[in-house]
Amino acid sequence: MSALRGLRVIETAESPAGEYCGKLLADFGADVVKVERPGVGSPTRSMHPLIGSGPEPENSGLFAYLNTNKRSVVCDPSTEAGAGLLHGLIAGAHAVVDDHDPTWLVGVGLSPGDVERRYPELVVCSITPYGHHAPPQTWNAQSLNVFHASGWGFHTPSHADPSTAPLKGPGRFLVDYEAGLDAALCVVACLYGLLHGRPGRFVDVSEQAVMASRSDCVTGRFVTGEITPEGSREDYDQQGPASFFPCADGYVYLYVTSTSHWRALKDLLGHPAWLDGFDDDWLEFSVTREKVARFHDGFARWVSDEERVAVSERAQRIGVPLVPVNDASDLPESAQYRHRGFFREVHHPVLGTVRHPTVPYLLSASPAVITSAAPALGEHTDDPAWLGDRPTVVATQHRRPGRSRGGPLAGIRVVELTKVWAGPYAGKLLAFLGAEVIKVETSTRPEEMRAYGGTDVDHAPFFLSINPEILSVDLDIKTPAGMDQLRALIAESDVVVNNLRPGAMERQGLGHPDLAAIRPDIISVSIKMWGNDGPLGYQTGYAPCFAALSGLAALVGHPGGGPLGTSMRYGDSTVGAAAAFAALAALVHRETTGEGQFVDLSAVETLSSMAGDSLVEHALTGRPMQPDGNRHPDMAPHGCYPCRDGTWLSLAVVDDEQWRRLCQTLSAPGQLASAYGTRTVRLAGADALDDELAALTRDRDVDDLVQRLRAAGVPAAKSATALDVIADDMLWARECFRFVSDHVEGLRPVLGASWRMSTDNATIENGAPNLGEHDGYVFGDVLGAPSRSN
Structure with a gap:
């Protein structure tokens, strides 16, 4: 049974952002009805790649990718009959996804005021470039403009030549897919609220705010003044020798940052004499441009005769984060992708049988599946097939949080066993939607982000930027007593999120079967580079490694040149957002069936999804997907x-x-x-x-x-430079920057949510916690009270 089965979504969206949101919902079984223009349909039906000589409304590979599992209804809402059909569909729906400008919504009767008055139990999610309060002259912005307005464009690629133009990032629609992901997250959270009798609401998602929020651990340090950006192309970069290197059969990407990485790398290279000029801890304490250049020269000579897959596997076995740079042709042949079934064949009546990328998360009880190809224009106009009543809650597990903050996820408790960025970012998004998120830490081994750049573990800028509205409990799960307390906490919770190294949860007796033995309806979410198993599941890496392996990095560069890759900081937060979305889909499934499950997320597959249309285009045409500068097949200049x-x-x-x-x-x-x-x-x-x-x-x-x-x-x-982003009036006006409590300085600004809801927004006012700050609440109120589970 699919997670969102029984829920209906009307999609009036006409751009990749809204259509991708609808696709994510349809992947999980929602009945997504796409409302299209008579005769021509959605504008994406005429966007490249256009394949063969088939009828024009049906031959777009982009439309085919974005609209699987949906139904198509033709409707012109400017006519009386069309308006009647549209509102008839809406009257039987739970949610609407749109991406038109505010004037269009007013014209069809779906403005925030209309929704509150006419449809009090409806969720309407609107995705626009800069949000509903942006000036009208910004409403026609394209993905490229938003990418640059968010700060990512200026800093792509990493270590850029300042005399060359900033690049657009991978593929054509990165901004659209990121915004669609946040919109889908909000829609599912609000659908969860509807199941529990909460009101409908209007959700305003800003694409610019989505992209800005994805840089929270970097921009967060800038906006506080703890780090002063130079306004240069390198402000998002990290020091060190991370880079792409040509080898015998392509490219590899190397990311080394620590003494342990360096010692393992010396073993890989066989301890040549030229490495003697580097101290073992130089990556942590004495990085200079001269040393980086000297290392690059030596490593490039060594790796030039190596084969990319073989040398990467040797490196990974001894702890060196070296990975091959994959392109679209490599992914379907990957043993890991085949193991996880990431590609599935879909038969399209015009395009033929097409190899589609699916989803980066495997759900054990309600998997996402592609059941039908994109619909023909108006295929379902005469057969809307009404669903009837909404699903009912059969096993609610609401809890009373320590502090009432509102939001559609109020009453949900999340245990977070995470570190660094991807896992904490997932927890932050769930907290911003109202969940109570408890981070399990230990003072004997503080997580890495508490050690980076701060005066103490309670005031490290990276940690403070990523963890607002999170609770912290000091609990050493390496001890029997600590493990008993963790199990007791899990018994009183709904979701467990981890991004520990492969096998770590299982070795500690915290694999999904162990968690289900504690609480049968628990939702456990695992975030790993390759997913939880498979032939490459043992490997580890960082966000730039995800991008290299996923096919994204190979898309960024100048025509005819090698890969330059996305910004070094891109990837972790996207993975966290995907994990949060999958967790909420599993949560809705639990509410309607009483069934918990295991959510197994692959970070590499998540980033492949951010260029899904490029993968489909390669499958349809066979053309290699190579760096294309700032080119776009449908726009010039x-x-x-x-x-x-x-x-x-x-x-x-x-x-x-x-x-x-x-x-x-x-x-x-x-x-x-x-x-x-x-x-x-x-x-x-x-x-x-x-x-x-x-x-x-x-x-x-x-x-x-x-x-x-x-x-x-x-x-x-x-x-936009980093300085431009932190001074952006539109971001401040929609409270993308929020002031939260700070234990040292009183208040500090952080990146807030990318969305604004018309009612019941979760409050965002508490900054990141001191380590163990909420021990009294967790050990007393949560674990000392009788169980509140059913």
Whole structure:
């Protein structure tokens, strides 16, 4: 049985962000009904890749990827009949997913006020580039603009040549998929609330806020002033020799940061004499550009004759985080991906049998499956197949938290056995939705983030940035007494999240069967690089390793060049968001069946999902997926252009009218405007066009140019530095930055939630905890009281 079976979602969305949100819900069995325009359908039906000579509304590989498991209804809500059909569908639904601008929602009767008045038991989730309170001139922003406005674009790739343009990141729709993931997380959380009699609500998701929140451990240190960003392309980078290296049959990626890594690396290389010039602890205490360059030169010579998979497996066996750089053709052949069934064949009536990427999480009781290909336009218009009453709760386990904070997950308790970033980020998102999240720690071995960059374990900037609204209990599970207390806590909880090393939970008697013996309906969530088992399950790594293995890193770079990869900081928080979403799907399943389960998440597969359309395109065309700079098959110009004082302008021109307005704003020569007057010509001559535009923007003030272009209706944004992000008025206005309590300085700003809800938002006011700060509450109120489980 699928986790969201019996829940209906109406999808009025028409962009990859909203359609990806709907896809995630449909993956878990929700009945997602897509409302489309008569004749042409969703705009994504005409976006590349367009395959073969089939009928145009049905031959887009992008649409095929984003819309499996959905139904299609044709409707024009501007007509009386269409409006009647749309609201008839909504009247029988639990949620609506949309990505139009606020004016469109008002026109169809789905504004926040309409929802509160007409549909008090409906969840409406709206995804827009900058949120509902952003100025109208920003409403037409494209993914590239948001990527740059969020800070990620300026810092992609890592260790960039400052004379070259910032790159768009992997694939075409990274921002859309990230925003769709947060939207799906919110929708499922609110559906959980509906099951428990809580009101419906309007959820406003800002794509910019989603992307900004994904950099919380980096930006969080900047906004407090604990670290002063330089405003350079390296502000998101880490010191050290992490990099891509060509080898005999491709590329490998090396990420080493500690003394233990270095000693293992020396063993791998056979202790050559040139390594004697490096102290064993240089990665932690004496990194310099000169040393990094010297190491790169020596390691590049050594690895150049090695085969990428073989040398990476040797390295992993002795503890060196070295991985092969995979591309789209490598993934279906991976023994690990085959073991986990990540790719499944789906038969599409026009495109044929297509190898689809599925989901990065395996659920033991309610797995996500693809049951049908994307629908034909209007295939279900005459057969809406009403579902009837909503599912009922059969086994509620609500608890009274130590502090009432509101939110759709109020009454849920999460035990967090996590460290560093991905696991804590999952816990943070659940806490921001109202769950009580208890982090199990021990003062004898504080987790790594408590040791980075701070004066003591209770005031380390990384930890403080990632863990607001988390409770902490000091409990040493290496001792019999500590393990007994942990088991007692799990018996009083709903979800257990861990991202410990492969096998660590099982060795401590905390594998899923052990947890289910403590509490049969427990939901246990495991976050590992490759997932919990499989031929490569023993391997470990960090976020840049995930990106290299997943196929993402291979997509970032200049045409004809090698992989440059995503920003070094990208990946962990995305994995945490996916884990939180899968946990909530399992939670809804438990409420309607009484059944707990094991959620097994692969970090590498999570990042593959962030370029799922590229994987489908490769499966359909056989073309290699290689670095493509800032190119986009449907837009030109599409890229980053130099401005005065080392700043950069992102432009994404959708059609010929926007091109004319761009030329007018730049006072471009008439010959240039006419020579590139059609999209076909602009796409064919994109390189020369970029050079022409760079000459026109190079001496302009970027902020003035962005303001004028937006006023003219051209999608534009500055490529934001870290300083720009922490000063961004739109992020502050929607409380993406929040002030929370701080044990030393009183208050500190942190990255808050990417969403705003019309009612019952969980309060976000407590900062990260001191280690063991909530021992009294946990040992007394939770463990000292009689069990509240059913």
